[in-house]
Amino acid sequence: MEIIEKAPAKINLSLDVLSKRSDGFHEMEMIMTSIDLADWLTFTLQEEGTIQLTSDSSFMPHDERNIVFQTALLVKNRFKITQGVSIHIEKHIPIAAGLGGGSSDAAATLRGLNRLWEMDLSLDQLAELGEEIGSDVPFCVYGKTAYATGRGEKIELIENIPPCWVVLVKPHKGLSSWKVFENLEVEKLPHFDTQAILEAIEAQSYTDLVKRAGNALEGISVLQQPKIEKIKERMLKFGADTALMSGTGPTIYGLCKHHSRAKRVVNGLKGFCDEVYLVRTLK
Structure with missing residues (x-):
C-alpha cells in the first residue's frame, strides 16, 4: 500500500x-x-x-x-x-x-x-x-x-487571500530561527496592524493587503544577512507590489497581481540570485 x-x-x-x-x-x-x-x-x-x-x-x-x-x-x-x-x-x-x-x-x-x-x-x-x-x-x-x-x-x-503570483528568492546562505530569536529585544521591534490585514483579506482587497503586510523580524535578519535588503530593493525596482521576508528568513517574496509583472521581476533577479521561483498562492 x-x-x-x-x-x-x-x-x-x-x-x-x-x-x-x-x-x-x-x-x-x-x-x-x-x-x-x-x-x-x-x-x-x-x-x-x-x-x-x-x-x-x-x-x-x-x-x-x-x-x-x-x-x-x-x-x-x-x-x-x-x-x-x-x-x-x-x-x-x-x-x-x-x-x-x-x-x-x-x-x-x-x-x-x-x-x-x-x-x-x-x-x-x-x-x-x-x-x-x-x-x-x-x-x-x-x-x-x-x-x-x-x-x-x-x-x-480564514478566507484565502486574493489570487496572485509569488516570486520567491532564497539567498545562498540560510538563517537559523534560533539565532534570529536569540537575545531578541521585543520592545525595539516594529509592529503591524494585523487586524487591518485581516480586514483586507475579508474584503478581498489585494491593494490593501500589499499595503499593510509586514514582518517584525526583518530588520533583525537583515543584520545577519544584508543581501535580504538588496533583494527587496531589486524586487520592488522591477515591479513587485510588495516585497517581504517570510518567517525568520532569509527567503524574500514579492507579490504581483499579474503574471507579466511577475515574469519581469523574475527576469530582473536572474543572475543576481540562483534560487528564484515563480509560483501561485493556493486556492
Missing part, C-alpha cells in the same frame, strides 16, 4: 512579536498562507514495524535527526502501531529558508500516516498532535490561509 502527500510551503503575510513568554517562547501574531511550491512525500506500508526514510536531497539527515522521522516515531509510539513505514521525500522547498518546509513535511507525515495506518483522526486532532512537533506544524496540517497566535500553534482558518 502506497500513499502520496503534498507538503506546500508557506509565506507570512504578517508577523508580529508581542512579548517574550515565561516558557522562553515568544507570543506571536501572524497571518500565513500556503503557496504552490511543495515537497512530495510517499508512504509505503512495511509489515516488519520499522521506520525507513529516504530523500532525493543530500542536505538533510535521513535518521532520527529529521523532523519527518521524529513525527513518524511519535505517531507510532503514541498509537501503538505495530506496522512500519518507508517514507521518501521529494524535496523542492529550500531548507532553512523561512518557508516552513520541515514543518510542512511533518504535517504531511501526520496526514499520510493517518491514512496509511487507518487511524481515522480528524485534521483538528492531527493539528493538536502537531503542536508537540513544532510551532508551524498545526498550520501546515490545514495548509490554507490562517490567523495564528500563541507561539504560532493556535490556528484560526
Whole structure:
C-alpha cells in the first residue's frame, strides 16, 4: 500500500512579536498562507514495524535527526502501531529558508500516516498532535490561509487571500530561527496592524493587503544577512507590489497581481540570485 502527500510551503503575510513568554517562547501574531511550491512525500506500508526514510536531497539527515522521522516515531509510539513505514521525500522547498518546509513535511507525515495506518483522526486532532512537533506544524496540517497566535500553534482558518503570483528568492546562505530569536529585544521591534490585514483579506482587497503586510523580524535578519535588503530593493525596482521576508528568513517574496509583472521581476533577479521561483498562492 502506497500513499502520496503534498507538503506546500508557506509565506507570512504578517508577523508580529508581542512579548517574550515565561516558557522562553515568544507570543506571536501572524497571518500565513500556503503557496504552490511543495515537497512530495510517499508512504509505503512495511509489515516488519520499522521506520525507513529516504530523500532525493543530500542536505538533510535521513535518521532520527529529521523532523519527518521524529513525527513518524511519535505517531507510532503514541498509537501503538505495530506496522512500519518507508517514507521518501521529494524535496523542492529550500531548507532553512523561512518557508516552513520541515514543518510542512511533518504535517504531511501526520496526514499520510493517518491514512496509511487507518487511524481515522480528524485534521483538528492531527493539528493538536502537531503542536508537540513544532510551532508551524498545526498550520501546515490545514495548509490554507490562517490567523495564528500563541507561539504560532493556535490556528484560526480564514478566507484565502486574493489570487496572485509569488516570486520567491532564497539567498545562498540560510538563517537559523534560533539565532534570529536569540537575545531578541521585543520592545525595539516594529509592529503591524494585523487586524487591518485581516480586514483586507475579508474584503478581498489585494491593494490593501500589499499595503499593510509586514514582518517584525526583518530588520533583525537583515543584520545577519544584508543581501535580504538588496533583494527587496531589486524586487520592488522591477515591479513587485510588495516585497517581504517570510518567517525568520532569509527567503524574500514579492507579490504581483499579474503574471507579466511577475515574469519581469523574475527576469530582473536572474543572475543576481540562483534560487528564484515563480509560483501561485493556493486556492
